[in-house]
Amino acid sequence: MSTTRRAAVVAIVVCALAFTVAVPLRTYLSQRSEVRDQEAQQAQLQKEVDVLRDRKAQLSDPAQIEAEARRRLRYVKPGETPYIVQLPEDQPSAPPPAANPAAVSQGSWYEKLWDSVSGG
Numbered sequence: 001m002s003t004t005r006r007a008a009v010v011a012i013v014v015c016a017l018a019f020t021v022a023v024p025l026r027t028y029l030s031q032r033s034e035v036r037d038q039e040a041q042q043a044q045l046q047k048e049v050d051v052l053r054d055r056k057a058q059l060s061d062p063a064q065i066e067a068e069a070r071r072r073l074r075y076v077k078p079g080e081t082p083y084i085v086q087l088p089e090d091q092p093s094a095p096p097p098a099a100n101p102a103a104v105s106q107g108s109w110y111e112k113l114w115d116s117v118s119g120g
Contacts, residue, residue, distance in 0.1 A: 009094045010116045058064050107115075 059068070074082065074084075
């Protein structure tokens with residue numbers, strides 16, 4: 001066999017081996033990255049489960065439930081006087097003044113409707 005034929009056979013064998021190894025290697029690398037992503041997601045979900053278990057344990061206490069009802073739903077016990085402090089940033093902003101106060105027509109809603117329909 002000549003050296004050219006030997007080189008061609010060796011090249012074909014090397015290419016066949018490369019293709020034989022390439023597909024499983026690519027699959028292995030992609031699965032490894034997917035496993036890493038799934039493990040990260042599992043760790044995040046485990047943290048959420050821990051937070052929710054802590055919250056469940058807190059809410060199993062009747063005093064905590066009462067405090068939540070007072071804070072969020074503004075419940076009060078009979079005989080208590082509730083006070084609500086409104087800060088300036090809590091109040092809704094005032095509507096802008098009308099551009100032309102004279103343009104606001106006086107009268108009831110049906111008079112305004114009739115004026116808009118009749119064009120007067």
